[in-house]
Structure formats: structure tokens, C-alpha cells
Amino acid sequence: MTRLLILGGTEFVGRAMAEAAVGRGWDVTVFHRGRYEPPAGTVSLLGDRTGRDGPPVPATGSWDAVVDTWSAAPSVVREAARELAGRVGRYVYVSSRSVYAWPAAAGLTEDGPLVAGSPDAGDGVPYGEAKRGGELAAVGAFGADRALLVRAGLILGPYENIGRLPWWLNRIARGGPVLAPGPRELPIQFIDVRDLAEWTLDAIAAERSGPYDLVCPPGHATMGELLDACVRATGADGTAADARLCWTPPEAVLAAGVAPWTELPVWMPPGESHDAMHTSDVSKAVAAGLRCRPVAETVADTWAWLTEIGGTAPHRPDRPAVGLSAERETAVLATAPAAVPVTNPGGR
Structure with missing residues (x-):
């Protein structure tokens, strides 16, 4: 049975990911602040990614993969990835197509030019730079072969908390x-949050790594x-x-x-x-099983x-x-x- 840790797991993308994983019979742990009820069938652990109101990651435990949707200070991703590197097999960072230098060219693929980013950056950096810094933090701690970067575009569907x-x-x-x-x-182009979740779980099972753009073709x-x-x-x-x-x-x-x-x-x-x-050209994700x-x-x-x-x-x-x-x-x-x-x- 695949053991999955989700940093968050009670809202939008994290919740859809947790529900899909539970539906597959996976052993799912959600690490969250307690503001919302955890999805049914998950193990719930409380903490605070920033470390202000609780531990930033679970103190003990090991998992096959961790899913991280953080979109603020990249340093928070850096600390989580470093702490979990010896206890988790694969780091899945839900990033964004905003990591590409603006304006992204028509038909852009994962090889497109990227914005600057730093895994050491704190709060206040622009969204695209924050996501790029998170990517670098994940790769820095887990290496290119154990870090999966899911560069989602517009995400829609149930649980949407953007509006x-x-x-x-x-x-x-x-x-x-x-x-x-x-x-x-x-x-x-958009991606239904449930299709995002299913593709990501398939990618975890297939031990994929590296960047994938994820929106409908x-x-x-x-x-x-x-x-x-x-x-x-x-x-x-x-x-x-x-x-x-x-x-x-x-x-x-x-x-x-x-x-x-x-x-x-x-x-x-x-x-x-x-x-x-x-x-966006999403032929790489389609070849890896994307269904919309x-x-x-x-x-x-x-x-x-x-x-x-x-x-x-x-x-x-x-x-x-x-x-x-x-x-x-x-x-x-x-x-x-x-x-x-x-x-x-x-x-x-």
C-alpha cells in the first residue's frame, strides 16, 4: 500500500488529492492547521508550515511520497523538504505555469525560459518567483530524480477557493x-482539480520526476x-x-x-x-497519461x-x-x- 503525506490536504487541490488517494486504497496522512475537517479516511496530524503555531512538518513517520501545494515563501518548502528528505521517497511539488518568464510564448513546453527564483526567499516575493523557488527547494533536497514538479495552469472544479x-x-x-x-x-485551457489529482497519483505510482505542465490539451x-x-x-x-x-x-x-x-x-x-x-503544449503530460x-x-x-x-x-x-x-x-x-x-x- 502506498503511503502518502499531504502537507495541507483539507482545501481545494490538497483535498482533491487526499480524496483520490483514499479512493485508491492508499494510506493517506494530512498535515494541516485544523481549520477545516480532514477528508474521510485520512490520518490527521496538526501543525503549522511556518512553525509559529505548531511543528512545520510531522516529527516522525515515513512515506513513499509527499505532496506540497505551498505558494508563499519558498524557504518554507526548503525547510520541509530538508526535514523530510530522509523519510520520504519522492517530493511532489504542485507548482504553476507562472514559473515561466512572462509572457509565455504560444505553444510553450516545459523547456521554456523560467523566472528567477530562490529556495531561500521569504514572504513577499511575486507568485511566479515563489513557485520557482519552491521548485528549486524540492529539487535541492530530493535531487532531480526524486522531485516531481507539477506545473498546473488554471485549476477549476469542486472545492475551488479562488472564486x-x-x-x-x-x-x-x-x-x-x-x-x-x-x-x-x-x-x-484549465485542469479539473480531480484530473490534476488523478494524474499526480499516477505519476507517483510510476515514479516520475521533473517538470510537467498540467492543463487540458x-x-x-x-x-x-x-x-x-x-x-x-x-x-x-x-x-x-x-x-x-x-x-x-x-x-x-x-x-x-x-x-x-x-x-x-x-x-x-x-x-x-x-x-x-x-x-500550453501539454503533450508531455498527455504521453504520461493525462485525461481530462x-x-x-x-x-x-x-x-x-x-x-x-x-x-x-x-x-x-x-x-x-x-x-x-x-x-x-x-x-x-x-x-x-x-x-x-x-x-x-x-x-x-
């Missing part, structure tokens, strides 16, 4: 005309397919029966001063930034989870809120004459 897909779902659930940033056929989904799925999911119970997607040219959205990615989550207008975010579920399944399952918890998703305090205010949306729709209302998918 991107939950915002779209809740906005469309309110109904009425919805500012839909075009073009409708604009390709997007190009052509897997479009902005139109994502928002159509939101309308179908929220309209199934009549909640968004009158929701109308108003597809608005990107030029009109930008001219209104709307911020891509933050005010309209997921969306980047065509051009350099879109290519950097949504055109349909976007409609990700959306429907996220809505089911949101409904179950009362509609308000948890939000990480270290990330800014996302989404466009109702007042701003109304103003943009009123001044964007090219906006095209589209009836609900499926005839609703």
Missing part, C-alpha cells in the same frame, strides 16, 4: 443579461462552452431560467475598462496574454458542490476577490452596442 468558476456560476444563477466576453469560440474547451455549461447547470432547477449570455467583442470589453482574468475570471482577450495563459473530463462535467459538479454548501465558496485570504460588480456589468452592457444576446443553451 473563478464559482463567480460565473453564481452570476449566471442570478439570471438576466450576462456580460459574456468574446469571442465565443475563444479557446481556454488545446482545443479541449472554449469560453462559449464554459459559459453555456454554466447556464445549463444553474438553469436545470429553474434558478437561471432567464439568464441570457450577451456576447460582447473583446474590444468593447477592454474599452469599458474591464480587467480580464480578475473582473471576468478565466477570460483573456485574444493576443499575447491569451496565448500565454491558454495555449468534459468542461460540462467540471461545471455541473462545481455547481452541485456550491449548492450543497449554500452557494458561497470558501476564499483564500491571500488572494484578491474576483468578479465584476452588478453595477459595472449593467453599465458595460448599456454602452456596448455590439453585445449579442444569446438564448439559453438547450432551449431554456
